[in-house]
Amino acid sequence: MLFCQGVTFRIENGELVIARILHGGMIDQQGLLHVGDIIKEVNGREVGDDPRVLQEMLQETSGSVVLKILPRSRLSLSLQVFVKCHFDYDPADDNLIPCKEAGLKVSSGDILQIVNQEDVNWWQVGRST
Incomplete structure (x- = not known):
């Protein structure tokens, strides 16, 4: 697993999957990414299954970032x-x-x-x- 800017990734079936999102962090506050989402592309470039490649792609990017994700199912109970x-x-x-x-x-x-x-x-x- 790799921790990057409030997100931890794991490799699952050859794909890069969000394993955790730090509660209260920037990614959590935006609410656009969720645990279980698969990161497919960054600005049209395929990410693959290496979290370090994703990290490098994000570091090289200036301006806006467009992510292509495969979302997980959003069914959940809101239990406190x-x-x-x-x-x-x-x-x-x-x-x-x-x-x-x-x-x-x-x-x-x-x-x-x-x-x-x-x-x-x-x-x-x-x-x-």
Whole structure:
């Protein structure tokens, strides 16, 4: 998997698939890409199955970017899930987190909202308001 500007990709059946989108990031706020979407082309050039090629294509681009995607099915339930923290956590102290800026510092007793649990190994949360 490769993390790029708030999006993580995986290769599935020889295609580049969006595996995760960082909640609250630019891609999430735009709402145009979704987990499961397949990236086919950037500005008319085929991407293939290498996330590094996609990253290079985007870096070389100036001006507008036109993506050709194969969207996943958009059927989903909008279920709100909340959890209560039972311990303190600081991503700055976590040696296993690949992107400390994406981590959320929490204290025991905090109430968090699960905003994305599509990946069984990596849930995204936000503070409950």
